[in-house]
Amino acid sequence: MDNSLIYQKVEGCKERRDIYQLKESNKIDLTKILLWGIMISNVLFITLIILSLFFKSSLRDVGTVIKDLNTLKAIKITISSIICSAVMTIIIGVPFAYVMAQKQGKIYRIINMILNLPLVMPPTVAGLALLMAFGRRGAFAKVIRVVGLDIPFSFVALIIVQVFVMLPLFTQALRSGFEAIDQDIKEAAMVFGAGEKELLFFIYLPLSIRTFVTGLIMACLRAAGEFGATMMFAGNLSGKTQTLSTAIYTLSQKDLGQSISLAVVLILIFLIPLLILELKLKD
Incomplete structure (x- = not known):
């Protein structure tokens, strides 16, 4: 097989991989958002409860x-x-x-x-x-x-x-x-x-x-x-x-x-x- 054809196929594979990675990066990860949302909510919940004591004191x-x-x-x-x-x-x-x-x-x-x-x-x-x-x-x-x-x-x-x-x-x-x-x-x-x-x-x-x-x-x-x-x-x-x-x-x-x-x-x-x-x- 001609080296130029091999080179073209390799380049085509790279382009398809780059397009796939670009689509994946633009895709919204709902699971990640949910996990971060739960974590932040939990931290805020505990923090606000503890701070309520500080707000009522001096x-x-x-x-x-x-x-x-x-x-x-x-x-x-x-x-x-x-x-x-x-x-x-x-x-x-x-x-x-x-x-x-x-x-x-x-x-x-x-x-x-x-x-x-x-x-x-x-x-x-x-x-x-x-x-x-x-x-x-x-x-x-x-x-x-x-x-x-x-x-x-x-x-x-x-x-x-x-x-x-x-x-x-x-x-x-x-x-x-x-x-x-x-x-x-x-x-x-x-x-x-x-x-x-x-x-x-x-x-x-x-x-x-x-x-x-x-x-x-x-x-x-x-x-x-x-x-x-x-x-x-x-x-x-x-x-x-x-x-x-x-x-x-x-x-x-x-x-x-x-x-x-x-x-x-x-x-x-x-x-x-x-x-x-x-x-x-x-x-």
Whole structure:
């Protein structure tokens, strides 16, 4: 075949391809428009709801509520309890997530289901369950009395509530990070004599550090905002068990304006770790 004919056919194919691509580029993608429309609507919906609190407050109101002694106590209790709960959650959650990442049997799926129950339980039910377990007439009341503890409506009760709601979020996030690690890395480490301790602390945790921090931050924020279980089991005692979320409820019964201002403070505090999570850890 003549080279000129081959060249003409190739050029004709290129022209038809260019025309097809031009038609496709001019074609309206309704699915893409719908997806973007839903996303923008969702962002606007959430943003406007949150901004409604800011519209009903002012810098002066926020400053006044921050200077209030009860607010300062609530902030102190919230931060100190979250730190204690985070330590407990790490101690319990890391080994649990590591073991669950290695096992795939039915019994481990049932264990995982049990661990996830606090995520789906209504907060009041969770609080009632904790009260029936550790209360003065609870299932473990005799053991607790022997130890000499009085758990309900104490700082210890607040820690128990927070750990109860933090563990599922943290362990599920960390387990996903552990499961994403290539098994070849584990096998190579074991060939060189690595045991379970070396695998956990020198392989799995370093390779899952982002998942670890992300899960911990989200779990801490979830626990800091817990209300129902906290009210039922730990109470709302100023300077003892009152957190920012329960303090907002107390203020709403007395002064709606101050409760709105405190809600703004809570949102601003929560924004700091979320910004760190989104802008730093996910880069």
